[in-house]
Amino acid sequence: MEKKKVLGLSFGRKMGNTEVMVKTALMECEKAGCEVKFLRVDDMDIKPCTGCISCVVGMTTGRGKGGCPVKDDFYILDEALMECDAVIVGSPTYVLSPTGRFKTVCDRIGPSHDITFRKAAYEEGLAAGKDPSQLPDKRSFKKRVGALISVGGAMTKNWLVFMLPTMYEFTMSMGIDVVDMHEYHGAMAHEHVLGNEPQMDRMKKMGQNIAGALAAETEEERTKWRGDEEGVCPVCHCDMLTVSKDRTGVECPVCGIEGELGIKDGKISVSFSEAQKKRSRLRWDGKLEHSTEIKTKAVGPGQIPNLKEWKEPYLGYAEQN
Numbered sequence: 297m298e299k300k301k302v303l304g305l306s307f308g309r310k311m312g313n314t315e316v317m318v319k320t321a322l323m324e325c326e327k328a329g330c331e332v333k334f335l336r337v338d339d340m341d342i343k344p345c346t347g348c349i350s351c352v353v354g355m356t357t358g359r360g361k362g363g364c365p366v367k368d369d370f371y372i373l374d375e376a377l378m379e380c381d382a383v384i385v386g387s388p389t390y391v392l393s394p395t396g397r398f399k400t401v402c403d404r405i406g407p408s409h410d411i412t413f414r415k416a417a418y419e420e421g422l423a424a425g426k427d428p429s430q431l432p433d434k435r436s437f438k439k440r441v442g443a444l445i446s447v448g449g450a451m452t453k454n455w456l457v458f459m460l461p462t463m464y465e466f467t468m469s470m471g472i473d474v475v476d477m478h479e480y481h482g483a484m485a486h487e488h489v490l491g492n493e494p495q496m497d498r499m500k501k502m503g504q505n506i507a508g509a510l511a512a513e514t515e516e517e518r519t520k521w522r523g524d525e526e527g528v529c530p531v532c533h534c535d536m537l538t539v540s541k542d543r544t545g546v547e548c549p550v551c552g553i554e555g556e557l558g559i560k561d562g563k564i565s566v567s568f569s570e571a572q573k574k575r576s577r578l579r580w581d582g583k584l585e586h587s588t589e590i591k592t593k594a595v596g597p598g599q600i601p602n603l604k605e606w607k608e609p610y611l612g613y614a615e616q617n
């Protein structure tokens with residue numbers, strides 16, 4: 297049987313805490329019989345998304361494969377992602393959130409790798425008699441699992457507050473099922489994570505969790521949550537909620553789903569209906585809701601006849617460069 301492939305990605309410094317933590321999890325996957333690969337993303341030349349949206353326009357018009365016209369090292373990461381069955385992603389905390397490069401990579405993956413856009417383009421292309429080489433990569437639809445590692449120097453956990461919710465941006469559009477995540481805060485209280493046995497043990501556990509998910513025989517077992525905490529949201533397992541004056545309920549900002557607040561045993565409890573859980577943007581239905589909205593409501597160029605003229609006063613206005 298072909299070995300399952302696990303990709304480890306670190307957005308941290310060479311041989312820093314994040315890198316060693318990702319590699320510790322990978323070593324465990326290798327012990328369990330998986331093939332492993334590691335990429336230090338900071339060593340790669342990955343440019344920001346230019347916002348041209350040719351990836352989505354190409355897929356929705358049947359002319360493109362979801363590719364990006366920017367020429368840099370992204371193709372290396374893309375090929376590694378397409379090849380893998382599981383991904384373990386680690387990022388240090390830079391100002392409460394993952395690093396800028398992490399966000400850059402998420403932008404490059406985001407719309408272009410959305411499985412609902414890719415699947416529709418693929419199926420419509422096949423039906424129109426196109427060769428698969430002209431269509432989105434078939435490997436985009438492989439069912440993958442993932443794990444997230446957040447590393448922060450601060451001793452106070454709330455200095456890592458946007459980490460795990462934001463890290464879902466990496467896995468969301470490809471529909472990677474996150475089965476484990478871990479936050480290491482207080483990293484600056486140690487010279488290095490090497491020597492911090494509880495953290496190293498947790499990373500070994502993460503590797504075992506990923507290998508376990510890859511060996512699962514049923515879909516339920518494959519996607520089973522293997523993290524330490526259930527979290528407030530039953531889909532993403534994060535603890536973040538947003539409230540709004542216009543709603544009585546609360547929203548999980550990662551999943552984009554609404555829940556009801558209650559009090560249970562003197563503590564706040566949140567419940568999400570099955571219908572809401574199903575429409576989480578981490579799941580097919582939620583992604584389809586979004587891609588359908590874009591396909592049916594987004595307007596193309598040429599709608600405003602005087603647009604060029606209206607733009608005139610703004611062109612170059614107050615620009616210093």
Ligand SMILES: Cc1cc2nc3c(=O)[nH]c(=O)nc-3n(C[C@H](O)[C@H](O)[C@H](O)COP(=O)(O)O)c2cc1C
Pocket residue numbers: 308309312313314315387388389390391392393447448449450451455456482483484
């Ligand atoms: C620009 C910058 C901002 C940082 N901001 C935070 C922060 O908001 N919260 C935190 O916990 N740690 C913060 N840190 C500390 C790093 O998260 C910490 O040193 C981490 O271990 C680095 O990971 P690495 O060893 O894998 O490179 C910051 C570090 C840098 C360089």
